[in-house]
Amino acid sequence: MSDQTLELTRDQQDLLLKGLRFVRSAVALDMQEYTPDVEAERRRQYDQISELETLLHAANLTEASPA
Numbered sequence: 001m002s003d004q005t006l007e008l009t010r011d012q013q014d015l016l017l018k019g020l021r022f023v024r025s026a027v028a029l030d031m032q033e034y035t036p037d038v039e040a041e042r043r044r045q046y047d048q049i050s051e052l053e054t055l056l057h058a059a060n061l062t063e064a065s066p067a
Contacts, residue, residue: 006059013056020056024049 008016027045032038 008059013059017053017056020049020053 024046027042027049030042
């Protein structure tokens with residue numbers, strides 16, 4: 001990912017994190033016939049969601065840290 005700064009309020013960050021939990025649930029509940037490719041794609045999506053969550057949590061910590 002590129003190093004871009006996006007300033008969000010705490011409420012906006014919380015809303016995005018809530019949305020990512022919804023997306024993770026949608027990925028988990030997507031009814032597809034199991035194949036190794038389907039499982040690999042699901043894991044890739046989980047990894048992307050986790051990466052975004054980590055970025056948002058890091059932004060919360062940065063925002064909360066005294067300058």
